[in-house]
Amino acid sequence: MAQFRSWFPTDADCADYLDWLRWPDGFVCPCCSSIGDWSDLVGIHRCTGCGRRFSATSGTIFHRTRTPLTVWFEAAWLMTVSKQGISALNLQRTTGLGSYQSAWTMLQKFRTVMSPSHHVLLTGRIEMDESYLGGKGKPGVTGRGAAGKFVVAGAIERSGRSFGRARLQILPDATSASLERFIRQRIQPGSIVVTDGWCGYLKATKGAGVQHEIHNVSDSGMPAHIPLPGVHRLFSLVRRVLDGTYQGSVQPEQLQGYLDEFTFRFNRRHAQSRGLVFFRLLEASVGAGPSSYQNVARVHRRTGTVTSTGPVAEYYAPRSLENLSIARPWRSA
Numbered sequence: 001m002a003q004f005r006s007w008f009p010t011d012a013d014c015a016d017y018l019d020w021l022r023w024p025d026g027f028v029c030p031c032c033s034s035i036g037d038w039s040d041l042v043g044i045h046r047c048t049g050c051g052r053r054f055s056a057t058s059g060t061i062f063h064r065t066r067t068p069l070t071v072w073f074e075a076a077w078l079m080t081v082s083k084q085g086i087s088a089l090n091l092q093r094t095t096g097l098g099s100y101q102s103a104w105t106m107l108q109k110f111r112t113v114m115s116p117s118h119h120v121l122l123t124g125r126i127e128m129d130e131s132y133l134g135g136k137g138k139p140g141v142t143g144r145g146a147a148g149k150f151v152v153a154g155a156i157e158r159s160g161r162s163f164g165r166a167r168l169q170i171l172p173d174a175t176s177a178s179l180e181r182f183i184r185q186r187i188q189p190g191s192i193v194v195t196d197g198w199c200g201y202l203k204a205t206k207g208a209g210v211q212h213e214i215h216n217v218s219d220s221g222m223p224a225h226i227p228l229p230g231v232h233r234l235f236s237l238v239r240r241v242l243d244g245t246y247q248g249s250v251q252p253e254q255l256q257g258y259l260d261e262f263t264f265r266f267n268r269r270h271a272q273s274r275g276l277v278f279f280r281l282l283e284a285s286v287g288a289g290p291s292s293y294q295n296v297a298r299v300h301r302r303t304g305t306v307t308s309t310g311p312v313a314e315y316y317a318p319r320s321l322e323n324l325s326i327a328r329p330w331r332s333a
C-alpha cells in the first residue's frame with residue numbers, strides 16, 4: 001500500500017505508468033505501426049508516419065475518460081488487493097466518488113479486460129463440473145435444473161494435491177453440445193477431464209478430443225466434494241463472493257464479468273505480491289481496445305435494465321485523488 005501510494009501520487013504519474021506499459025520499447029503507432037514520434041506535449045505522441053496524435057489511453061478502456069487516472073488506479077488497486085473484490089457502492093464510498101455510476105462503470109470496464117485469453121488452455125488433469133449461479137433461484141435448489149439461475153461450467157487443473165488455473169463460463173444449458181464447446185475453448189486436446197457421472201460428458205469429452213475419467217458420485221455414495229474437491233471448492237468460493245461482495249444481486253448480463261474478475265484473481269492467488277496482480281490488470285487494460293467496453297454498453301442497452309445498475313456514459317467528472325501535500329491541514333482548521 002505504501003509503495004502504491006508513493007509510486008502514483010499524481011494523475012501525471014499514472015499516465016506515465018500507462019505509457020511505459022503500453023510502449024515499453026518506445027512508441028509504435030497503433031494506426032500505421034510506424035516507429036518513432038515527436039511530441040509537443042507531455043504524454044502525447046505524434047506519429048512520424050501518419051501524423052496522428054496518441055496518448056497511452058487512446059483506444060483503451062480509459063479512452064476519453066473524465067475520471068482522473070488516480071481514481072482509476074485506486075479502483076484497480078482495490079479490485080486486486082482484496083480476495084473478494086469490491087462492489088461499486090463500496091468503491092464509491094472509499095474513493096469519495098459523487099456518482100455510483102462512475103464507480104460501477106470503472107469496475108465494469110476493468111472486468112472486460114479480465115477474461116482469460118482464448119490462447120491459454122488448461123492442460124494436464126482437469127476437474128470439471130457445472131453449477132447454478134446468480135439469478136433469483138430458490139435457495140437450496142441444486143442439481144441440473146434449478147429454476148431462475150444460470151448454468152456455469154467450471155474447470156480447474158489438478159496435479160497431485162495442489163490445484164492450478166481455473167476457468168468459469170456461463171453456458172446456455174448443460175447439454176453435451178454446450179459442454180463440448182466449453183471444453184474445446186478452454187481445455188487442451190489430450191488432457192484428462194475428470195467429471196461426475198452426468199451422461200452429457202460422455203459425448204462432450206469424446207467430441208472435444210480429451211480423455212475422460214468418471215467419478216460416479218451417486219454410485220459411490222460419497223458426498224460430491226470428495227471425488228471432485230477442486231471444482232467444488234472453486235464453486236463454493238465464487239458463490240461466497242457473489243453472495244458477500246455483491247449481496248447476491250447479480251444481473252444476468254453482469255454475471256460473466258464477475259466470474260472473469262473472480263478467475264483473474266483466483267489464478268494469480270500465488271503471486272508474490274499484490275502489486276504484481278495490479279500490474280497485470282493495468283497491462284491488460286492498455287493492451288485491449290475499447291471495443292470490449294463497447295460490447296458491455298451494447299449488452300446493457302438491449303436488456304433495458306441499465307438505469308438502476310449503471311449507464312455507461314460518463315456525464316460526471318469525479319475529483320482527482322492526487323496526493324498534493326498540504327502542510328498539516330488540521331492545524332489551520
Ligand SMILES: [Zn+2]
Binds near residue numbers: 029032052
Ligand atoms: Zn501512424
